[in-house]
Amino acid sequence: MTEYKNIRIKDIAQMAGVSVATVDRVLHKRGKISEKAFQKVMEALEKTGYKPNLMASTLGAKKKYKIAALVPNPLQDDYWNQSASGILNAISEWEQYNVQIETFYFNLYDRTSFIAMSRKVLSQRPDGVLLAPIFHQEANEFFDELKASSIPYVLFNTNIPNATPISFIGQDLYQSGRVGAEMLHTKLSEPGNIAVLHVYEAIQNGVHLSEKEKGFRDFFRDNRLDDFTILSYEFENTHESEFSRELMTIITRDKLKGIFVSTSKGAYLTASVIDQAGIKDIALVGYDLLKNNIHYVYDRVINYLINQNPRKQAFLGISYLVNYLLFRKVPPANVLFPLEVISRENIKSYLNSGLN
Amino acid sequence: MTEYKNIRIKDIAQMAGVSVATVDRVLHKRGKISEKAFQKVMEALEKTGYKPNLMASTLGAKKKYKIAALVPNPLQDDYWNQSASGILNAISEWEQYNVQIETFYFNLYDRTSFIAMSRKVLSQRPDGVLLAPIFHQEANEFFDELKASSIPYVLFNTNIPNATPISFIGQDLYQSGRVGAEMLHTKLSEPGNIAVLHVYEAIQNGVHLSEKEKGFRDFFRDNRLDDFTILSYEFENTHESEFSRELMTIITRDKLKGIFVSTSKGAYLTASVIDQAGIKDIALVGYDLLKNNIHYVYDRVINYLINQNPRKQAFLGISYLVNYLLFRKVPPANVLFPLEVISRENIKSYLNSGLN
DNA sequence: TTCGTTTTTGTGTGCGCAAACATTATCTTT
DNA sequence: AAAGATAATGTTTGCGCACACAAAAACGAA
Incomplete structure (x- = not known):
């Protein structure tokens, strides 16, 4: 290959x-062109590696x-607030270019609001869409409607099996469960019962969370840690006081040694219960650098x-769309973020680096 | 402020x-301009917030x-190989712009080679310099010579107290020692002796490593883990077989329960000794995703x-220089990367994500 | 005043590309 | 074979800026 x-x-x-103009036509697949001219142009393009x-x-x-x-509406949840901030970053990153990025927020707890906003998005006839499905x-x-209008879209956070986005950005949920198990295990000094807690805000996608649980359980199985018993519990739309009561019951009844919470918000809710009860010997592993979570990490x-890095996920999603539209650069179909382990000693380095 | x-x-x-042209002169501070014209232009610039x-x-x-x-020459060390690859990434990232990025490799083990190459750099009259000092x-x-020629430079990996780069990119060494201690501690099931190993390839900067040790020791002190004794050893330019012999002596004599190695290369050298001796119960914490290190993580x-992320450090360094030169964007004076904890379960997610 | 200097301001071109616009070649049809 | 249609190709302009170049003021000395 010549340089x-x-x-x-x-x-x-x-x-x-x-x-x-003929070259332009080849490059942009617009207008008609003779086979001969096409060949010659293609040849030159390939020979030179034109960019x-x-x-x-x-x-x-x-x-x-x-x-x-x-x-989702950033005001409803700190996790989605971080996503939104990633989008804002992307907006200022690309403001110089010929793109206009508009955000549409839907109610995290209300599917009809999602439908309404998705209609609004379509009515604006966008050239590309980023969404958290x-x-x-x-x-x-x-997706069907987007496909019908042949509008490219990028998914992040949550993957959906039959969707055909130009890219999905997220994490390997199964593996993240394994990491959770690994880290929790290091904090368990002796065998006993462990709980996996799924704390939903709304009736969300079971797949998302059960994949994590699968990974979590597999870690213990694969490492033959048979003297640990893993129990799992779901809390759906549970009020805080109720959650607190139920969790305390479980903790005492099951004599829990450790807890793995599969949702970001669930982590600090659980931590709050443990903290208020003055319990000291339960290991706790959760997700994401939410303000409240950070606080409980400092408090041990x-x-x-x-860290699922919602900020970076959203930012990257927009960047992929911009590159796709402006520069016809096709993004990778799947981008799985590193499974960042945050502890008391390295948390500050994550918060300060500003690279998130 | 009007929009x-x-x-x-x-x-x-x-x-x-x-x-x-007059506006251009104001913007670029070039050529002479009358006070009156200057004022009027400045006014318009500020009023509109021109960008x-x-x-x-x-x-x-x-x-x-x-x-x-x-x-340093990438062929001498996998760590520096990753740095170099970050620079290559930056080259392809910025090749569209009016920048020409050239690499100068010096011998990691030979300061005269550093001097020679730094002279060569100066002789090229660059507009900006990235270097690992x-x-x-x-x-x-x-630095003095760069300053004399008023050539801006960015430092990465190693910081130098009196230098005045436009930016330093690296990690908080003290805190990274603390993280090392934290992680090693979770793997120590019972009290005993721990060693901090400084394995140098060449007579490098002591500061760099002793900061890590300080953080390491402070973690144990601050957490009142008095039943652990921390010993430290230095290996300077030690041949592999000799290193192996000496380390084995130390391990058996001191009855080591855990080892923290402050250099990336030291990690796999130590691992190799432990592995070959068939020792199973020593906890080991080191630095960086070198090929050999990765292998020993998989092997437990x-x-x-x-992870010090040499690739990203170098990449960012170049990006800062480009932005500074082309767009007069001043980078942050200090960028400290997150202290990424790599374990057996999350290592793959780091290797695959390609975002490093 | 006049001409040469110096200071200050203005005009024009090109960067590489997209896209509107203009032209020429190649068919059809009668 | 001429006229119209259509397919294929070519020419030109402008995006916003940097910078070379050109011009006009302002100044100064004789």
């Missing part, structure tokens, strides 16, 4: 013996792309957090 | 009643910036690694 650089459309045109100058490209283009981000069923219907109530 | 957008130089010129269009700016500029990266003394002399010989 050419700073090859311009003009150069390609010259090499192929055609005009710049368009992105700056000249965006400068020359008049078209403004519209990107819609459909995510919390509600599977409703999301699928939305939460031992480890697994 | 204007897409304000061009032309608009500013019109508002100030001058020509675009230059970066794309048009780089497209229009003819000047090519030269950036030099002065780093392995050799303190020599680096300081280099190394329990945890702290």
Whole structure:
């Protein structure tokens, strides 16, 4: 492969013996072109490894792309607040370019609000969509409409089996369960009972959480840690006081040695119960750098957090869409983020680095 | 503050009643200008909150910036190999822009080679320099020369007290020692002796490593883990077989329960000794995702690694320089990376994510 | 005043590309 | 074979800026 650089459309045109417009037509698949010209242009393109100058490209283009981000209301939950902040970062990152990024917030606890907002998104005729498909069923219907309008979309946080996004950004849930198990295990000095807690805010996707549990259980099984018994409990839309009562019952009845909470919000809810009861010997592992979670890590109530990095997920999602639309750069179909282990000693380094 | 957008130089010129060239002179502080014109232009600039269009700016500029990266030879060490790969990534990231990034490799074990290469860098008259200042003394002399030529530089990996780079990129060494201690401690089932190993390839900077040890010791002290005794050993330029012999002596004599190795290469050297001796009950914590280290994590010989992310460090360093030169964007003076904890269960997620 | 200097301001071109616009070649149809 | 249609190709402009170049003021000495 020969090394050419700073090859311009003009150069390609010259090499192929055609005009710049013909090259442009090949590059953008627009207009008709003779087979002969096409071949010659392609040849020159491949020979030189032509890469368009992105700056000249965006400068020359008049078209403004519209990107819609459909995510839960950031005010309802700190986790989604961080997602939203990632989107804001992306907006300022790309404001120089020919893109206009608009956010659409839906109610995390209300699927009809998701439907309403998804309609609104469609009515705006965006060129690309980023979304967190919390509600599977409703999301699928939305995907169909996007497909019908051939609007590319990127999924993050939650994957959906039959969807065909240009990219999914998230984590390996199964493996994250294993990491949770690994870390919890290091904090268990002696055998006993462990609980996996699924604390939902709304009737969410079971898949999302059961994958984590699967990984969690498999870790103990694969390492032949048979003297630990894993119990699991679900709390659905449970009021805080009720949750507190039920959890205390479980803790004492089951003589729990450790708890793994599969949701970010569940972590500090659980920590709060443990803390208020003055219990000191229960190991606790949860998810995400929420304000409240951070507090309990400092207080040694939460031992480890697994960081899902919602900020970065959302940011990357927008970046992929922009690159796809502006530069026709196809993103990887699946991006699984590192399973970051947060402890009392390294948490500050995560909060300060600002690279999240 | 009124909201204007897409304000061009032309608009500013019109508002100030001058020509675009005058505005250009104000913006770039070049050429002489009358006080009156200056005031009027400044007024318009502030009123509109003018922001230059970066794309048009780089497209229009003819000047090519030269950036030099002065780093250890990647062939000598996998750690520095990863640094170099980060630089390569940066090169392809910025190849579209008016920058030319050139790498200069020096011999990790030979300070004269550093001097020679730093001279070569200067002779190229670069507009910016990225460097890993392995050799303190020599680096300081280099800084003086850079300062004399007013060439901005970014430091990474190793910080140097009196240097005045536009940015330093690295980690909090003290805190990283604490994280190492924290993780090692979780793997110590019973009290006993622990060793801190400093395995140098060359006479490097003691500061770099002793900061880690300080953090390591402080963790045990602050948590009143008095029943652990911490010993420290230095290996300087030690041949592998000799290292093996000496380490075995120490392990048996001191009845070591755990080992913390402060250098990336030291980790797998130590692991190799432990592994070959068939010792199973020593906890081991080290640094970085080197090929050999990864292998020993899978084999459970190394329990945890702290990732310094050399690839990302170097990449970011170049990006900061480019932004500084091309867009006059001043980077943060200090960027301390997250102290990533790598374990057997999450290591794959780090290797696969490709975001490093 | 006049001409040469210096200071200050203005005009024009090109960066690489997208896209509107303009032209030429190639068919059809009668 | 001429006229119209259509397919294929070519020319030009402008995006916002940097910068070379050109021009006009302002100043100064004779």
